[in-house]
Amino acid sequence: MKRENSRVWIYLLMTVLALVVITPFLWMLLGSLKTQSELLRVPPTWLPESPTLDNFFRLFEKLNFGRFFANSVVVAVIVTIGNLVFCSMLGYALAHLRFPGKKVIFGFVMATLMIPGLVTFIPQYILIVNMGLANTIPALILPFLAGPFGVFLMRQFFLGMPRELLEAGRVDGVSEVGIFFRIFLPLAGPALATLGILTFLGSWNNFLWPLVVASSEKTYTLPVALALISTGQNTTDYGLLLAGATVVVVPILVVFLIFQRRFIEGIATSGIK
Numbered sequence: 001m002k003r004e005n006s007r008v009w010i011y012l013l014m015t016v017l018a019l020v021v022i023t024p025f026l027w028m029l030l031g032s033l034k035t036q037s038e039l040l041r042v043p044p045t046w047l048p049e050s051p052t053l054d055n056f057f058r059l060f061e062k063l064n065f066g067r068f069f070a071n072s073v074v075v076a077v078i079v080t081i082g083n084l085v086f087c088s089m090l091g092y093a094l095a096h097l098r099f100p101g102k103k104v105i106f107g108f109v110m111a112t113l114m115i116p117g118l119v120t121f122i123p124q125y126i127l128i129v130n131m132g133l134a135n136t137i138p139a140l141i142l143p144f145l146a147g148p149f150g151v152f153l154m155r156q157f158f159l160g161m162p163r164e165l166l167e168a169g170r171v172d173g174v175s176e177v178g179i180f181f182r183i184f185l186p187l188a189g190p191a192l193a194t195l196g197i198l199t200f201l202g203s204w205n206n207f208l209w210p211l212v213v214a215s216s217e218k219t220y221t222l223p224v225a226l227a228l229i230s231t232g233q234n235t236t237d238y239g240l241l242l243a244g245a246t247v248v249v250v251p252i253l254v255v256f257l258i259f260q261r262r263f264i265e266g267i268a269t270s271g272i273k
Helices: 002-031 053-063 065-096 102-114 115-128 137-143 150-161 163-171 175-189 189-205 210-212 220-228 238-258 261-269
Strands: none
Touching: 002 163, 002 238, 053 175, 053 238, 065 102, 065 137, 065 150, 065 175, 065 210, 065 238, 102 150, 115 137, 115 210, 137 210, 150 189, 163 175, 175 189, 189 210, 189 238, 210 220
């Protein structure tokens, strides 16, 4: 009986916590379907009395949100693909290959992992400006094509794979590149899904770097555009803000729901606690 009672309390607590997490998202979604007058009503209403998509139409027609959305998709997808390729290659090399300076390189990777991003922010910006890439899409992509966390994650996953696979491939005459792409990489689905989701999430929500590097609407991403909606106006258009926030959040939720099982498997099998 005590075990059953404790289980009931645990389920009740988890339900309450889930409601606390979900409620702001529901309010955002329902608020994006309301008119400005209904959003300013006191006391506020939970469900929209007259649901409308006018906020979304205004978002994409008047504010050029289509371009911002496309910029975010291009940047997030390319950064994610770059991390999946480069981080998995370096992680495999640090896990199974033998070469001079291997421990030193891994030490640099771990040291970089511990350095806050703001420390390298100014040097990266100066480098991008000197390369003549300021206010361009490549400037939003190049600094994030590979990250130390992704290298560490893939190394930990490859260390958990049997070394006999590597030896068998070498016995069969497969090259090191072939062993990586034909044997190890197809088996790294969970770790790749984990790295892909985390990278896509970080790139999609990246705000400070695009805010500094991008100086015109042609290179704005969604977070920057959403912040600009709420500035420079005498009255805040809450319906427009909630619609923009919905557009920013929904793709992330969709990606996570699609790869949720792989994400959990990758966390469980990569040695990350």
